Amino acid sequence: MRLSRFAALVFLIAAACSDSAGLGSTTGVTLTLVLSTTNLRRADADTITMTVRNNGPRGVTLTGGVCEPRAQVVNGSGEIVVPPGGQAPCVLVLRRLELAPGEKLVRSFVWNTSSLPAGTYRVSATFTSEEVQLATAPVTIELN
Numbered sequence: 001m002r003l004s005r006f007a008a009l010v011f012l013i014a015a016a017c018s019d020s021a022g023l024g025s026t027t028g029v030t031l032t033l034v035l036s037t038t039n040l041r042r043a044d045a046d047t048i049t050m051t052v053r054n055n056g057p058r059g060v061t062l063t064g065g066v067c068e069p070r071a072q073v074v075n076g077s078g079e080i081v082v083p084p085g086g087q088a089p090c091v092l093v094l095r096r097l098e099l100a101p102g103e104k105l106v107r108s109f110v111w112n113t114s115s116l117p118a119g120t121y122r123v124s125a126t127f128t129s130e131e132v133q134l135a136t137a138p139v140t141i142e143l144n
Contacts, residue, residue: 028056029099031069031134033125039142043114046141050125051106052134054099062097064129065090069107074122074138081121082111097129118143 029052036047050069054060067090073082097105111123122138 031127033136046111049108053104059100062129066093066095069125069127071125076120
């Protein structure tokens, strides 16, 4: 009898903590990348905008670093040039990001190209949380 009560209690706790009673799943969360231009003169700046959007019918909670999403620029040789050395400095603080249906988080930064030689570059973005890992397809930029 005690075992059946214990099993019933475990079932009730599991049901209370399940997704249907919580904040929703991460289905429908997307990451997009927009550049102000794909053809730049050397020393021009380009604005890179990354958007995490909840396209799902329910709210979602994403737990991750405060520096997410992150952009990356790779030169024609495959070397990461932004952020320099491949890793941007970031404060190691966790954030709980709650997005209602249709809500979005937008993060932009200005890419200063003055230190880079002319050539072809690829820009992409990633968003990593405990619940989901997203990446955009690379966008090619010509730096003249």
